Amino acid sequence: MGLLLKVFIPLLGAALAFYFYSASENFNEEMLRGKRVIVTGASSGIGEQMAYHLARMEAHLLLTARTEAKLQKVVKRCLELGAASARYVSGSMDSPTLPEELLREAENTWGGLDMLILNHIGQSGFTYFNGDVEHVRKLMEINFVSYVALATAALPMLKESEGSIIVVSSIAGRIGGPFTAPYSATKFALDGFFSSLRQELIIDKVNVSITLCILGYIDTESAVRAVSHVIPDAPAPKEECALEIIRGGALRQREVRYPPRAVGSMLLIRSLAPEFLDSIIRSSYHVENVRRT
Ligand SMILES: NC(=O)C1=CN([C@@H]2O[C@H](COP(=O)(O)OP(=O)(O)OC[C@H]3O[C@@H](n4cnc5c(N)ncnc54)[C@H](OP(=O)(O)O)[C@@H]3O)[C@@H](O)[C@H]2O)C=CC1
Numbered sequence: 001m002g003l004l005l006k007v008f009i010p011l012l013g014a015a016l017a018f019y020f021y022s023a024s025e026n027f028n029e030e031m032l033r034g035k036r037v038i039v040t041g042a043s044s045g046i047g048e049q050m051a052y053h054l055a056r057m058e059a060h061l062l063l064t065a066r067t068e069a070k071l072q073k074v075v076k077r078c079l080e081l082g083a084a085s086a087r088y089v090s091g092s093m094d095s096p097t098l099p100e101e102l103l104r105e106a107e108n109t110w111g112g113l114d115m116l117i118l119n120h121i122g123q124s125g126f127t128y129f130n131g132d133v134e135h136v137r138k139l140m141e142i143n144f145v146s147y148v149a150l151a152t153a154a155l156p157m158l159k160e161s162e163g164s165i166i167v168v169s170s171i172a173g174r175i176g177g178p179f180t181a182p183y184s185a186t187k188f189a190l191d192g193f194f195s196s197l198r199q200e201l202i203i204d205k206v207n208v209s210i211t212l213c214i215l216g217y218i219d220t221e222s223a224v225r226a227v228s229h230v231i232p233d234a235p236a237p238k239e240e241c242a243l244e245i246i247r248g249g250a251l252r253q254r255e256v257r258y259p260p261r262a263v264g265s266m267l268l269i270r271s272l273a274p275e276f277l278d279s280i281i282r283s284s285y286h287v288e289n290v291r292r293t
């Protein structure tokens with residue numbers, strides 16, 4: 001039984017994940033040439049790396065995040081890398097007016113939109129839930145409600161272009177591990193909303209694809225800072241992660257899993273033996289290093 005769980009099931013998961021989600025055969029970077037793409041949370045981490053890949057692919061870019069100075073640098077680099085055009089709108093996604101402002105900018109500048117990449121997250125710690133309900137409310141607004149508002153404002157243009165919505169989520173949006181209760185809730189909510197919306201678009205014969213990205217631990221500065229003292233695993237590279245997200249979105253896949261083996265194995269074990277998975281997660285963390293707030 002031990003051998004079955006440790007070796008066979010992860011291998012089977014990896015094989016199935018490879019079969020269902022491998023996209024390398026059909027992807028061509030020219031698919032993105034001249035496309036009009038919005039990337040949120042583009043001032044750092046995975047969002048920044050997606051902007052650089054899209055720039056090399058000669059897409060038109062509209063980037064957003066709060067920090068103007070960082071966005072200016074990312075836009076400059078995108079233009080050096082070959083973006084067809086690159087601009088930004090700065091602001092916080094807890095503002096209810098920013099989604100419409102951003103989509104108005106896309107309409108005025110480009111007259112349409114091909115791809116909306118929803119990637120930003122608000123600040124949250126990796127720690128025990130301390131009862132701060134106001135934090136949960138605010139994080140829901142930034143990590144979930146603003147995604148809904150952005151997709152809603154973008155849909156008329158995406159219907160016109162038969163475009164794509166890419167939603168960056170996490171394994172924490174499928175499996176509730178410890179120390180991420182508010183964050184995990186926002187990511188579960190994304191799955192519920194966008195999976196339901198996908199069904200409605202299909203029923204209405206609207207050709208707008210929705211790709212949900214289920215990511216494991218990635219080596220962005222903020223993630224490593226938050227968890228490296230608790231999680232001993234090596235994080236996966238943000239550059240490759242960013243490319244896999246774009247690839248999956250361009251191919252209109254329902255789901256992207258990255259890193260595929262780790263994420264696929266966890267999801268498979270959870271469906272077969274959820275309590276066993278919970279205990280593996282608890283025992284693999286250095287819980288003694290978790291700082292209470
Ligand atoms: N790194 C990881 O291990 C994993 C990441 N993910 C997901 O990947 C995505 C990117 O994560 P990652 O690159 O690590 O995150 P980062 O912390 O590196 O980047 C977060 C981005 O969001 C922006 N942001 C933060 N607060 C706000 C706000 N209030 N309004 C608008 N923008 C905001 C930040 O810019 P600024 O501060 O300038 O506003 C930044 O551009 C997220 O959706 C995350 O859930 C999923 C699983 C694992």
Ligand SMILES: C[C@H](CCC(=O)NCCS(=O)(=O)O)[C@H]1CC[C@H]2[C@@H]3C(=O)C[C@@H]4C[C@H](O)CC[C@]4(C)[C@H]3CC[C@]12C
Nearest residue numbers: 122123124125126170171172177216217222223226227
């Ligand atoms: C705690 C991280 C969020 C850090 C943060 O606040 N970022 C915003 C900074 S900013 O406002 O200044 O821009 C979490 C972000 C991603 C999480 C990781 C994840 O989603 C995958 C795993 C899920 C599992 O359930 C727990 C471990 C994870 C590696 C998880 C850890 C917490 C994050 C790094």
